[in-house]
Amino acid sequence: MLAFRAVACVRGGRMLWKGVDFALGPGDAIMVTGPNGAGKSSLVRIAAGLLAPAAGVVERRGAPALLTEAHALDPELPLGRALAFWSDRARAAAALDALGLGALAGVPVRLLSTGQRRRAAMARVVAAGCALWLLDEPASGLDAAAVERLEGLIAGHRAAGGAALAVSHQPLAMAGAGAVAL
């Protein structure tokens, strides 16, 4: 679904990483690790097609579901409606339940806590219904129970033939995941 062949990333005239190779098929997962400023988020943006690689080839089939630092939900809207903008009401409600946010569907996004917002952004990924998930720090700001729920969601997504690429400097259990260190 996603393949990097000798991909390099240059930001602000500086080579952040080069020669990154991996392939992600149905059911696969890849965990990208590296210190702050190593270009992990840039890797996600390149994988999503938002950023052009400085060298190498990125092959991707189908649109990915992307989780970035920003949640992209209108702060003044109730969570359920804000999420429905990106999919539809039924999918949004199901995704909220999957993230344990069903009870907060009527609460405006701006009143949510950091962890709840993070989960809401993850609900947008789930609701998108895409086979490829690109997750930039999905576990940041989450409590232990929410991290476990997230791990369960990723495992379920892979079992259903999906694939996930996650960038995280927090422990995130993904059984049999490949590793890319920047």
Add this chain to the structure above:
Amino acid sequence: MPLSLTRLIARDVRRAYAGGGWAWPIAFFLLACALFPFAVGPDPVLLARAGGGMLWTAALLAALMPAERLVAHDLEAGVLDQLAVRGVSAGGVAAAKTAAHWLAFAPPLMTATVPASALLGLPGDTLWRAELGLLVGTPGLAALSVAAGALVAGLRGAGAVAGLVMLPLAVPLLVFGSGVLADAPGALRLLEATSLLLTAGAPVAAGAAMRAGMG
């Protein structure tokens, strides 16, 4: 999941009206028109002659006011990224934003033009020609505002820069808009042409600026 542009337009229009963002440019427009007679004196002949141009100047500056916010917010909130991964082209986003800005800006402005023309003491047929000119010219102004907003999104002090970027391009609209007021021959056609050119061309530039801003 395909995301239609009408949905994007509806969202932006809702945000503009619900957030009260539409009101400030209109308040500014009315204030400028209210102050003008104090500055030049209450001579009705002078006001009737110069007031229309003043009306257009105030409308142009009012259109410029929200430019800074039109794109920057969506860039920061990651909305542009999400639209891009869903396959919505940046030019399409810019066109939708132009339509939404026009819908949120032109109707209140054209409504406010009625009291504004009373403040300036404009005769009835001048008001009618001003409304006609604004109807034709505001799509071009909206497109320019979105393009300026896209260019300056992510910059500090973006409002002032947006003004500098946009004003030279808006001058033809001002010239031909004032020409329509004076009932100059062909002015309306030239205003139509200018507005059409800007409405068609500016989203392309805005889209390119948005793509560059996302990198």
